[in-house]
Amino acid sequence: DTGVSQDPRHKITKRGQNVTFRCDPISEHNRLYWYRQTLGQGPEFLTYFQNEAQLEKSRLLSDRFSAERPKGSFSTLEIQRTEQGDSAMYLCASTPGRVNTGELFFGEGSRLTVL
Amino acid sequence: AQSVTQLDSHVSVSEGTPVLLRCNYSSSYSPSLFWYVQHPNKGLQLLLKYTSAATLVKGINGFEAEFKKSETSFHLTKPSAHMSDAAEYFCVVTPYGQNFVFGPGTRLSVLP
Numbered sequence: 001d002t003g004v005s006q007d008p009r010h011k012i013t014k015r016g017q018n019v020t021f022r023c024d025p026i027s028e029h030n031r032l033y034w035y036r037q038t039l040g041q042g043p044e045f046l047t048y049f050q051n052e053a054q055l056e057k058s059r060l061l062s063d064r065f066s067a068e069r070p071k072g073s074f075s076t077l078e079i080q081r082t083e084q085g086d087s088a089m090y091l092c093a094s095t096p097g098r099v100n101t102g103e104l105f106f107g108e109g110s111r112l113t114v115l
Numbered sequence: 116a117q118s119v120t121q122l123d124s125h126v127s128v129s130e131g132t133p134v135l136l137r138c139n140y141s142s143s144y145s146p147s148l149f150w151y152v153q154h155p156n157k158g159l160q161l162l163l164k165y166t167s168a169a170t171l172v173k174g175i176n177g178f179e180a181e182f183k184k185s186e187t188s189f190h191l192t193k194p195s196a197h198m199s200d201a202a203e204y205f206c207v208v209t210p211y212g213q214n215f216v217f218g219p220g221t222r223l224s225v226l227p
Contacts, residue, residue, distance in 0.1 A: 035217075040220075041219060041220070042205050042217035042219045042220045043159070043217045045215065045216065045217075048214065056214055091158075091159070093159075103149070103164060104149075104151075104159070104207075104215055106158045106159040107158060108158045109158065
C-alpha cells in the first residue's frame, strides 16, 4: 500500500503525559499537513510543511504542540503535557503541492484519548 | 481570510431521490474548491474539485457540483441517492492551494 500511513492508530494516555504521532506521506509528495478532528466537526488545520520547512502554523497549535519533518519525508506531531481537550483524531495528509490543483491524500488518522 | 459555510448539518433523503448538499464560501482570492467524503471509520476521500476550469464539475460516484461565483456557492448534487452514499461530506476551500479550510460537514442519511 503506498498511501499515507499514520502510527499509532489509537493512543490512550493519562493527562500530563507526552504523546507522539508519526505520519509517512506518499513518497513523491512534498507537502504534508496535520489536521485535528473532533466528533461531529470538520478537520481543523494545525500546520503544514513544504519539504522540511514548516510554512504555516495555526493559532490552535499551542506551545505544547510541536511538529517536525526533519528530512522532508515522514513527520512527527508531539503533544506535551496532554490535556483532556486534546482528545481528538489527528489526521495527516499529503499532496504533490501544485498550486490550486492539490488534492489532499489523507491517512486514516491517529485517535487520541486523554483520560 | 477564507471560510466555508455548510448550511445543513444533517440531510436525510430516500434512496433513489436527488441529493443537494449546500456550501457557501468566503475567500479574498479566486479559490479552488473541493468536496470530500468521510465514511464511518474511513479516511477522507476526494469527491471532486473545482480549479478555475469548467464551472460544472463531475466527480466520483455520480456526484457533481457547480461553482457560482456570483453566489459564492459550490453546492453538491446527485440525481439519485444510494444507500452507500450515507456519510459525512465536507466542503473545502483553498485560495492558493496551500492552507485547505474545511467546512463543518453535512451528514447525509439515506433511507430505504
